[in-house]
Amino acid sequence: MENTLRQKAKELLEKGDVKVVIGFGWNNRKTRTTPVFITKPEDADKLIFNPLCVNNLSLYLTRKFADIKALGKPAIVAKGCDIKTIAVLISESQLKREDVVILGMVCSGVVYKQELWKGVGTDFKSVPTDIMPTKCHNCDVRNPHIADVVVGEKTTFMPPDVPSGMVFDKIRELDKKSGAERWDFWIEHFNRCIKCYACRQICPLCYCERCIAEKNMPQWIETSAHLRGNLAWNLKRAMDLTGRCTFCGECERACPVNIPLNLVNQKLALVVRKAFEHRAGYDEKVHPPMIVFNMEDQEDFIK
Amino acid sequence: MANKLLKKENIGKLIEALNNEGSVFVAPTNPTSIPPLKKGDTGGFVVYAPVAKAEEIMFDYIIPRNSFKEFLFPQTEPIAAFTIGKEGVDMKGVEVNPKETVIFGSRPCDAASVASLRAVFNWDFKDEFYNRREDKAVVMTVACTKADDSCFCTTVNLTPDTPNGSDILLRETTDGYYAVEAITDKGKKFIERFANIFSSKPQAPSLQPIADVKPIAGIDVKKIKEWLKDTKHYENPLWQELARKCIGCGACTFACPTCHCFDIVDEGSAYEGERIKNWDACQFEFFTLHTSGYNPRDTQYKRWRNRFMCKFNFYPSKFSSRGCVGCGRCIRVCPVRLDITEVMEEISKL
Numbered sequence: 064m065e066n067t068l069r070q071k072a073k074e075l076l077e078k079g080d081v082k083v084v085i086g087f088g089w090n091n092r093k094t095r096t097t098p099v100f101i102t103k104p105e106d107a108d109k110l111i112f113n114p115l116c117v118n119n120l121s122l123y124l125t126r127k128f129a130d131i132k133a134l135g136k137p138a139i140v141a142k143g144c145d146i147k148t149i150a151v152l153i154s155e156s157q158l159k160r161e162d163v164v165i166l167g168m169v170c171s172g173v174v175y176k177q178e179l180w181k182g183v184g185t186d187f188k189s190v191p192t193d194i195m196p197t198k199c200h201n202c203d204v205r206n207p208h209i210a211d212v213v214v215g216e217k218t219t220f221m222p223p224d225v226p227s228g229m230v231f232d233k234i235r236e237l238d239k240k241s242g243a244e245r246w247d248f249w250i251e252h253f254n255r256c257i258k259c260y261a262c263r264q265i266c267p268l269c270y271c272e273r274c275i276a277e278k279n280m281p282q283w284i285e286t287s288a289h290l291r292g293n294l295a296w297n298l299k300r301a302m303d304l305t306g307r308c309t310f311c312g313e314c315e316r317a318c319p320v321n322i323p324l325n326l327v328n329q330k331l332a333l334v335v336r337k338a339f340e341h342r343a344g345y346d347e348k349v350h351p352p353m354i355v356f357n358m359e360d361q362e363d364f365i366k
Numbered sequence: 367m368a369n370k371l372l373k374k375e376n377i378g379k380l381i382e383a384l385n386n387e388g389s390v391f392v393a394p395t396n397p398t399s400i401p402p403l404k405k406g407d408t409g410g411f412v413v414y415a416p417v418a419k420a421e422e423i424m425f426d427y428i429i430p431r432n433s434f435k436e437f438l439f440p441q442t443e444p445i446a447a448f449t450i451g452k453e454g455v456d457m458k459g460v461e462v463n464p465k466e467t468v469i470f471g472s473r474p475c476d477a478a479s480v481a482s483l484r485a486v487f488n489w490d491f492k493d494e495f496y497n498r499r500e501d502k503a504v505v506m507t508v509a510c511t512k513a514d515d516s517c518f519c520t521t522v523n524l525t526p527d528t529p530n531g532s533d534i535l536l537r538e539t540t541d542g543y544y545a546v547e548a549i550t551d552k553g554k555k556f557i558e559r560f561a562n563i564f565s566s567k568p569q570a571p572s573l574q575p576i577a578d579v580k581p582i583a584g585i586d587v588k589k590i591k592e593w594l595k596d597t598k599h600y601e602n603p604l605w606q607e608l609a610r611k612c613i614g615c616g617a618c619t620f621a622c623p624t625c626h627c628f629d630i631v632d633e634g635s636a637y638e639g640e641r642i643k644n645w646d647a648c649q650f651e652f653f654t655l656h657t658s659g660y661n662p663r664d665t666q667y668k669r670w671r672n673r674f675m676c677k678f679n680f681y682p683s684k685f686s687s688r689g690c691v692g693c694g695r696c697i698r699v700c701p702v703r704l705d706i707t708e709v710m711e712e713i714s715k716l
Contacts (some may be wrong), residue, residue, distance in 0.1 A: 090703055090708065091705070091708050127613075127614075130667070257441060257616075257620050258616070260616060285633055287633060287642050289442050313701070
C-alpha cells in the first residue's frame with residue numbers, strides 16, 4: 064500500500080502535475096506519525112500510511128496555510144473521513160475539485176490518539192477496537208468516496224445499522240438526562256477549557272480569516288478562561304460547525320484538557336440529519352443546510 | 367540535609383494540617399469528572415490540582431498534563447476593578463493576598479521553571495501578583511523514577527533529580543517512603559513546622575534509581591544558541607520548512623512551564639468592570655498585530671521561530687535561568703507532533 068502511494072506521489076511530482084504532496088511521515092524516532100510536505104520526487108519514499116495516521120490533513124488545503132498554497136498545486140493523502148472534509152470545503156467554495164489531487168487511502172481504522180499505540184507492535188494490519196475512535200467503528204467511507212487515485216485493496220467492511228460506540232452511547236445517555244443535568248455536565252467540561260484554541264486551529268472547517276474570538280471592538284467573546292468566556296467560546300464553535308462538521312474528531316484529539324467535543328459535534332450532526340436529511344461530506348456539490356434557504360425546511364427542532 | 371523521612375500515610379495528615387491553616391495543597395491528581403481516553407484507561411490524564419485528601423493524589427505518574435505555573439501565574443486574574451460614572455473613571459487595584467500553596471509532587475523540570483518565571487516577572491517591573499504567589503508557594507518535588515519518550519531534561523542540562531527551584535526534594539525509597547531534603551530556607555522551615563509529620567531517618571535509606579533519561583545525541587544547546595544569535599540565520603528558509611505543519615494553536619505555550627506572556631483585557635458593562643490579565647500565546651496570529659494593521663509576524667513560521675528563539679536565545683541571553691526545562695509537554699500536546707527536539711537536532715547539525 065505504501066509502495067503504491069509513494070510511486071503515485073513520485074509520478075505526480077515528476078510530471079509536475081502537483082508541486083507538493085501533503086501526507087504522513089514518521090517522526091525522527093519512528094514512534095509517531097506527523098504531517099509531511101513532499102516537494103521533491105526523491106522524498107516521496109518518506110510517505111507512510113498506517114493506523115497512526117490520525118491527522119485530517121485537509122486542514123492544510125485551507126487559506127489558513129498561505130505558505131503551503133504558495134508552493135503550488137497539492138496532492139493530498141486522505142482517508143475517507145478526511146475526504147468528507149474536503150467535500151465540505153469544496154461545497155463552501157474554499158477550493159475547487161480540480162485544485163487538488165486526492166490520493167484516497169483505503170482505511171481499516173485509525174487509533175483514537177497516537178500514544179495509545181503502545182505495545183501493539185509494528186504490525187499495522189489491524190487496530191485493536193478498544194483504541195479505535197467511534198468514527199472508525201461506524202465508517203462508511205473506508206473505501207474513499209471521492210478520489211483521483213484510490214490506494215489499497217477494496218474493503219468489504221460494513222458499518223452497523225445503528226451507530227454504536229462511546230460517542231453515540233454517551234449522547235443517548237445525555238439525551239435521557241434533564242436539561243439541568245446536561246447543563247451541569249457541560250459546565251463541568253467547558254470549565255476546564257484553557258482557551259488555547261487548538262480545537263479551532265486543527266479544524267479544517269474553521270478557516271475564517273478573523274475568528275470572532277479575536278474581534279475585540281467590541282469583544283464578542285471574552286478571552287478570559289473563566290466559565291463565561293469558556294462557555295461562550297465552546298457554544299460558538301459548536302454552532303459554527305452545525306451541519307458542516309464531518310465528525311473527523313480532530314478537535315477532541317487536539318484538546319489538551321480532554322473536553323469531549325465529539326459529543327457536541329455529533330449531537331448537532333444528528334439534529335441536522337433529522338431536520339434536513341443532510342449528512343456533511345458525502346457530496347461536494349451539495350451545500351450545507353445552514354447556508355441555503357429552503358421553504359421546505361422544518362423548524363420543529365426550534366424549541 | 368537528607369535527614370528526614372516522609373511516610374506516604376503521613377501525607378493525609380499534612381494535607382489536613384495545611385487545610386486547617388487555610389493553605390492550599392496542590393498535587394498530581396486525576397479528576398474523576400474527566401473522561402478516560404479510552405475504556406479502562408484512567409492514568410492518561412493527570413493534572414496538578416488542589417486536593418482535599420491523600421486518596422485523591424496520583425502517585426504513579428510521569429508528569430502532569432499542565433504545569434503548576436497556573437498556581438503562581440493564574441491563567442485569568444483580575445488586576446483592577448473600575449466604575450465609570452459622571453465624575454469619570456474610578457479605578458482600584460486588586461490587592462493580591464494569596465494563600466500558602468504547597469505544590470506536592472512537582473517534577474524537577476517544573477521546579478526548575480520557577481526561576482525562569484521569577485526572572486521575567488522581576489526583570490524591569492516587579493510583578494507583585496507573581497511575586498506574592500511565589501513567596502507563598504512551597505515546592506515539594508519528587509525526583510523522577512520514570513520518564514517517557516517526550517522527556518528531555520538531560521538534553522537541556524537538567525537531571526531527573528535536579529534540586530533547582532525546589533524548596534524540598536523528595537526521593538522515593540524502595541520501601542515506599544520519601545527521603546526528604548530541604549533545599550531552601552523556606553523548605554527547611556516548612557519541615558520544622560511539621561516536625562511531627564516528617565520523621566527522623568535512622569540510617570541511609572535505599573533510594574529507588576532515578577529515571578534513565580539519555581541526552582538526545584546530536585543536540586548541542588550551546589551551538590543552537592550561537593546559531594540563533596547570528597542574525598543572518600534569521601531568514602534561513604529552514605524555518606519555514608521546519609514549522610510548516612504548525613497550526614498556530616496555543617497548546618504548547620499554555621502547557622509550557624516557562625511561557626509567561628499575557629494580555630490585558632477589560633471586561634464588564636459600560637458602568638463597571640474588571641481589568642483582567644490573561645495568558646496569551648506568541649503562536650496566535652493576532653499576538654503581534656499592531657493597531658496600524660501591520661503584523662511583523664504575519665505567517666506561522668515566524669511565530670514558531672519566535673517561540674524557539676525565546677527558549678534558546680532570548681531567554682538564556684537575558685537571564686541566567688533557562689528558557690526550556692525539557693519537560694516535553696509541548697511535544698505531548700502538539701496536535702501535529704511538531705517536536706521541538708527534532709528542530710534542536712536539525713539546527714545542531716548546521
